[in-house]
Amino acid sequence: MSAKVVITGIGVATPNGLGVNDYWAATRVGKNAIGPVSRFDAAQYPSKLAGEITGFAAEDHLPSRLIPQTDRMTRLALVAADCAFEDAGVKPGDIPEFDMGVVTASASGGFEFGQNELKKLWGQGSQYVSAYQSFAWFYAVNSGQISIRNGMRGPSGVVVSDQAGGLDAIAQARRAIRKGSKLIFSGGFDASICPWGWVAQLAGGLMTTSEDPERAYLPFDANACGYVPGEGGALLILEDADAARERGATNIYGTIAGYGATFDPKPGSGRENGLRRAITTALADAGLEAGDIDVVFADAAGTPELDRIEADALSAVFGPAGVPVTAPKTMTGRLYSGAAPVDVVAAVLAMREGLIPPTTNVEPSPAYDIDLVTTARPASVRAALVIARGYGGFNSAVVVTAAD
CATH class of the missing domain: 3.40.47.10 (Thiolase/Chalcone synthase)
Incomplete structure (x- = not known):
């Protein structure tokens, strides 16, 4: 095996595009996807803007049994994983299950799922809390659900280091491949645009209070006044370069x-x-x-x-x-x-x-x-x-x- 780790598949979901082609078509021309929060009533909060993913219906992409046991971020990640497999031209069964792993990052876990279960706890009683609460909120849930769905039993894990986590996960995946794994999914997803998640983000004191979507998030600008939060992320299929070529991979994007x-x-x-x-x-x-x-x-x-x-x-x-x-x-x-x-x-x-x-x-x-x-x-x-x-x-x- 070589020491070179390459990107052979991509699954991406962002506020300005679902899938590689849509994301790049919007990004290359500077299409803004920041706007007023619509997933909940943000009128009472000092920050009222977000980058939200619209037009995504998990029911159109995932088995019905997965919907009640997953948070929005996990649904996005599962669909992105499917897209990455297709993009790479590989199916889960094509590679031995112990040669494939998943290393993801999450900054908040399944906040929206957790909020809904807390509402049931305090409003209806403990007997109404879903058993899935035991894992659906957890930072590692994306790695777990992706590995279970796709039969991936190789080196796996989760990295929690806030915004830096996505790169740290990719680095951990690269280490696993250099140690002998053939294919590792890696990247990160977050989706905590809900009241509980919003309060947690506001506590950092770095979110903008501007209500102008075009002038709210202004890094390196004299009028910079904080950031706008968003939801989404990307999953990459990483492979050893030699192993990728041996299986006939033709869609090699680049090298980590x-x-x-x-x-x-x-x-x-x-x-x-x-x-x-x-x-x-x-x-x-x-x-x-x-x-x-x-x-x-x-x-x-x-x-x-x-x-x-x-x-x-x-x-x-x-x-x-x-x-x-x-x-x-x-x-x-x-x-x-x-x-x-x-x-x-x-x-x-x-x-x-x-x-x-x-x-x-x-x-x-x-x-x-x-x-x-x-x-x-x-x-x-x-x-x-x-x-x-x-x-x-x-x-x-x-x-x-x-x-x-």
Whole structure:
């Protein structure tokens, strides 16, 4: 087996597109999917905007028995897994069950399912609480349900590191393949647009209170005032490059070439934030120099302090305005654990078309020394850096390179 781990299938569900083709058609032209919350009445809350997935009916894609035992995020993940299998041209039975595994990330688990069961507990009594509550809310449920549905009994698990989790899961999957597994599903999904989930997100103090969908989420803009949350994510099929070719895989999107992760020091310690080190570690792991990177997909927190930290880290590694930077998540909101896997998808599709997708609605502030791409930019993209940061100090970076 080779040390090269490649992406051979993609399943993606975001507010601006379901499936690879729809997602990229919207993203490449900057289609905004942020709007007023519709999944519940948000009038009483200070934040009223979200990136919601519309037009998705789980009943059209999944067996009826799965509906009552799954949260919305799990339904999205199960359908994405089906799409990824189809995209890769492989069926669950094609590969021995112990050679296939699932490593996913989740920041919140099945919040909406849990909220509904709590309502039954306090409003009707414990006898009305679903037995599925025992697992449907849990962070690991997506890995569990995907593995059960598809007969995948190889190395599996879940990573919980907020927005950084999606990249950490991909890195864990890459390790499993390098140890001998043939195929690992990896990525992340979150969908906590419900009152309980909303209160939890508001507690972080970083959500915008703007009610203008076009000017609410503005990373690297002088008017940045927080982020807009969204729902969705992406699942990738990762395979050993040699094993993929041996089974006849023809749809190879790119290679997971490098990874780095750090944790920030205690606030007030005077020590450097860990983001720069995560980036340089990922570059070193990929065997690349800063000048080899053609585009950076930014974490794009949307608050002045966090944007400053990211911009300074990029300037330190690449030089002032030294590399094109983009944040397509301004169209969808931040998808928590699903955000970075979606950025990985955008990166490999940018390589395929030769087009860097835009950071929409933002008027870049000259205070940040970065080359922010605000309109789609034709470019030869052979190597991309994806950055993700989780609340509380997580920093992760992945280098993705084009397929040979």
